[in-house]
Amino acid sequence: MKVLKWLDEHFEEAILIVLLAAITCVMMAQIIARTFAASMTWPEEFSRYCYIWSVFLSLGYTVKKGNMLKVGVLMDLFPLKVRKSIEIVGNIIMLAIFGILFRYSIIYTGKIKTMGQASTAMGVPMSFMYTATVIGFGLAVFRTVELIIYNIKHFDEKAETTLEATLKEAQQEVQVNAAGANKTGGKA
Template sequence: MVFIKWLDDHLEEAFLVICLVLISVVMMAQVVVRKVPGIQPLTWAEEFSRFLWIMSVFVSLAYTIRKESMLRVGVVLDLFPVIVRKVVGICVDIVVIAMMGICAVNSIGVYNKIVASGELSPAMQWPMAGVYIFMLIGFFLATARGVQMLIIHIRHFGDKVATTLEQTMEDAKSEAAAGQHAEGGNE
């Protein structure tokens, strides 16, 4: 059960961190290798980093849905009563589920065409299906996270909700307290 909870909280986050670290390491190695005379540049580094970037973009869809950090204008919603804000939030969840679901279903056809083509990447000669599978995974995971958030928002419909300003102030206080705690631990 602890593992399931960890996956719920950190699955996408862990994948995104791994991708970012790998991109950084590979590109740094590419820079270093180019400066050393007599060593051939890494012909695969840019392609590998591009593939990781593409993978991270699709997985980050689910991450932003789960963390509720999608682009939105919370200040405008704060002008409305709490009940309207919550109903709008649920409507947004439904639209997200519908859009991600449509993209997920359509990505199956795209993926099948790539698999059928047998296309290989130019530098590394990897099957392109290995990259395109993350489009499929990303949209299906985003759809699942949308459903998860809809359920959470319906379950907590009666709970008090903070305005954007209140939430920003609370986040700032938490960050300040964490900073003071970290400074205290360094002394």
């Protein structure tokens, strides 16, 4: 049960950290290799594919964290129940879009797999690269369903407005800066 809870809370984060660390390490190795005139052929392709995977995996993470692009200030003008209703309808629309993209990503990835294409420098099957779309849109569907269920269960709870969230974040930043200034003897 703890494993499932950890996966629910940190799955996307962990993979994104690994992918970004891999990009950093491989590109640093490529830079060092070039200084010794021993350039490698595959790091750029590797980094590009890691980046593609990180983009699609971040869809689910973005939905989970509630960081999808939206106009929060406009939503704050509505009463709580209207705001929650609009949010649920918006999430249902997102679910439909992600569902359609998930379906077509499966179809397209299947077509790529039957063609048997491989990447130029690394020789990795291109279907593996396109699987990022399947997993990314699948996670986005899953996280959007979770969000809809959460919003329905907590429909009557007061939500933090954009202004309140911004003020809270600013106060936390001031406290962190003040604590840092106290540790350094006032030199921030």
